[in-house]
Amino acid sequence: MIVAKALAKAAATLPLRRGLPDPHREAFFLLAAAWEIDEIRLRMWPEVSIAAEVEELFFRWVERRAAGEPAEHIVGRCSFWGRSFRVTPSVLIPRPETELMVQAALEATLPPRARVLDVGTGSGCLAITLAADRADWCVIGIDRSLDALQVARHNGVEHGVDVAWLWSDLVSSCGSAFDLVVANLPYIPTDWLPTLGVEISREPVLALDGGRDGLDLVRRLVGDLERILVPGGRCLLELAEDQADAVEELAQEQGLRPAGRRRDIGGCDRMVILEHS
Ligand SMILES: C[S@@+](CC[C@H](N)C(=O)[O-])C[C@H]1O[C@@H](n2cnc3c(N)ncnc32)[C@H](O)[C@@H]1O
Secondary structure, three states, X not given: OEHHHHHHHHHHHOOOEOOEOXXXXXXXXXXXXXXXXXXXXXXXXXOOEOOHHHHHHHHHHHHHHHOOOOHHHHHXXXXXXXXXXXXXXXXXXXXXXXXXXXXXXXXXXXXXXXXXXXXXXXXXXXXXXXXXHOOOOEEEEEXXXXXXXXXXXXXXXXXXXXXXXXXXOOOOOOOOOEEEEXXXXXXXXXXXXXXXXXXXXXXXXXXXXXXXXXXXXXXXXXXXXXXXXXXXXXXXXXXXOOOHHHHHHHHHHOOXXXXXXXXXXXXXXXXXXXXXO
16 A cells, blocks of 8 residues: 555544544654654655555554554654653653743753752653753652653663662652752642543553642642752742642742743643742
8 A cells, every 4th residue: 555545544544533633643653653764754755655564553553543542652652852752651641841841941050960850750751851951960850650760761771861760759769959850740630530531541640640639749849849959949840721820829838939930832831930049
């Protein structure tokens, strides 16, 4: 079968629904991964015939995708800040909005050998990106999931970065004196979880469930920031769209200074910056 026909057949198989808004985009992603070529090359080859084994693998993947499995889980990879990361059902699939955290972290002026902590590291995408782009920073990635830490460690080796991976329930076992803390903790209110669709139901609850108002873990972390940050140190927190006011208020109660917000492309306040003054 030629590329154009396979893509059209796949796109027709993939149902239009929440979580799968663009069947053509998904078909491209899956075919490029099955063929192990990049999508740009695929776009230039509409008339090229696909090898039988690639075609068979591609349509098997399309069926799994149509049944609701996230494309990144099927392929086992996800792109984040221009790098490819291994992902498994034990980790959250890194989201584009989390790249806001990278942007803000890389803009920070930190001392040489700055100590940087990634709380709830998952696939390790944040810790690894920061360690790769700022080789002089000392980066620690922590998680409460041993399976996630295994994936993060694998990704760290693939990208050749020196990150210390630690099991820790929030910041209970990771030391102090950090210049920068980045945290994309679970922030979805428990009641919302069943409404979020089949794709999200395949991701780990531990990575999503933020308790009654979504802020259980954020509240705990904010309570520890003064202890673990150096004076002038900052924490970047990713949040749901309506949580920034509440988190800034919590932070002020703990003696921290709200030092800015970042909006995502949808215009929502997605990240807050808190400073230990
Ligand atoms: C929303 S995911 C973020 C993963 C990754 N940082 C990213 O941005 O793609 C949240 C992560 O926090 C971890 N987590 C949940 N509760 C935790 C806790 N009490 N202590 C440490 N990590 C926790 C989860 O296992 C999960 O990997």
